[in-house]
Amino acid sequence: MTISMRPPAVVAAPAAAPPGRLSRFLTAWPPGVILAIAWIVAMLFVAVFADQLSPQGFTKMDLRARLADPWGFGGTTAHLLGTDELGRDVLSRLIHSIRMSLLVAFLGTLLSAFIGISVGFLAAHFRGWIEEAMMALADMQASLPFMIIALAVLAFFGNSLPLFIALMGLNNWERFARIARGLAIAASEQGYAGAVRHLGGSPWRVYGLHILPNIAGTLLVSMTLSFPEIILLESGLSFLGLGVQPPLTSLGNMVGYGREYMQSAPWIMLAPSVIIVLTTLAISILGDWLRDRLDPTLR
């Protein structure tokens, strides 16, 4: 793996002219990555200041201005992105949807990382049958598409926002568990973990204060790769009408309702779609870049 990642071209690189300051900067920070970071920062800003930024209440209806065109397509500046079938301002709904979708994805990613790391550490610490059982559980989770599991759970528990977020947290935990277990086993064979253990550090201390910080880079990369997946899962379920429920709104939810008006008012559907695609794209680009920089297992 290590050999294959370095093509023969690298050997020839020193012969080339020494790169200038600008090209060195562009090598370290490719323009795509800078754009991706800028987009993510903008989305975070929108999510945090959603109440201040949205021009109107996102549930406020104006039945006299239903399906109004966006500004620049025959509409007015009163509704920059037009209105939906109930005369609600699409821009305001979009802003609140961004907040909701990012919140669900963020909490879901944190939760799945927490579950996965805990399971992985337990397996690494106890070994034996506990490890076997935990890894069998991980195999089982991986053997069913999570979409199907999520649909079944939602069907039977009904749908509330906390339950939905918890469900998103079950996505991908097995990947974190596998990574955490593998890295923790490798780490506990290294000098520093043994030293802390021999000094009398409790397992909590060994794993929480010493092993975890040492493997955090790889886990962080997994989190950035897991985040867009949860956005896609959330928006897919919400699109089917089985995720975030009205009166709350999310990006997938908006697309789901907007498709009814695909012919007469395509902006209701297109605006959130563009946000979903750009956001997942930006996070994936950032994740790939972080992986190349941070993940020691790939070097």
Next chain:
Amino acid sequence: MLRYLATRLLRALLTILAVSTFAFAILNLSGDPALLIMSVDAPPEAIEAFRKSWGLDRPMWVQYLHFLDNALHGDLGRSMRDGRDAFTVVWERVPATLALTLPAFLLKIGIGVSAGIFAALHRNAFADRMTMTLSVAGYTMPSFVLGLVLALVFAVNLGWLPSGGYGTVEHAILPVITLSLAGAAVLARFTRSAMIEVLGQPYIRAATAKGLPWRRVITGHALPNAAIPTVTVIGFMIGGLIAGAVVVESVFSWPGVGRLLVVAVANRDLAVVQSILLLIASCMVVANLLVDLTYGWIDPRVRTHRAAGAG
């Protein structure tokens, strides 16, 4: 080898048992099905009669064993909506789903694998960057967005194809394209990295060094070796043939298993959801088992290693 087979088989059976237990548990933890199906103001006698007729008045473990016993006999209960055998209701939808997923499966292998090989052979060139950018775009674009945009362009604006429905080949074109593009993007990425890894191996350098033409090096040495991990991933995709179309079927109102699942979930039709869960789990488990077993056949190294290990 026999021991290996036995453990794999046991594990597969355990997975299916776990999924059925999961299906049973969520149905029963989720509240009283009688109250979900009957209206809230139904008379108590009617609710009692409903409970009795579905066996809901018996202790939980009896219900569980009864459920497992029935499931083994292929009886997964009746659809609570129309009273027909739940598994039959599901099974009727399988051909429609396969009519989408099988062509999409072939198409995504065709596009994905060739794009991946192409990108790997032009590594870091413009063609590679373009292919990989497209692949990332395909990978991060949700299937419902892609499907709706395709419908908007080709059905609503151009009017070339129907935007949804079932029956003719024209109806299948947009869903199949939607399904295959995302899968192709994943496969392209995977094939590219498998190919690049193989191209860095010493035996490729040896083959080049002994003077083989580059074309022979690729077809004779690189492709067969890169095929091993790629075929494995494709094998795992077989298990998703039935499960993989939930969203796309809903976008294009295609009457397959996925659409049925969404409707059944919305209606809380317990027996149908259970049947779909078990059907999908069985398909995935069988496909994964087959991949594991054929692995030795594809990769001679595994075979000899395993034979030596098992004694």
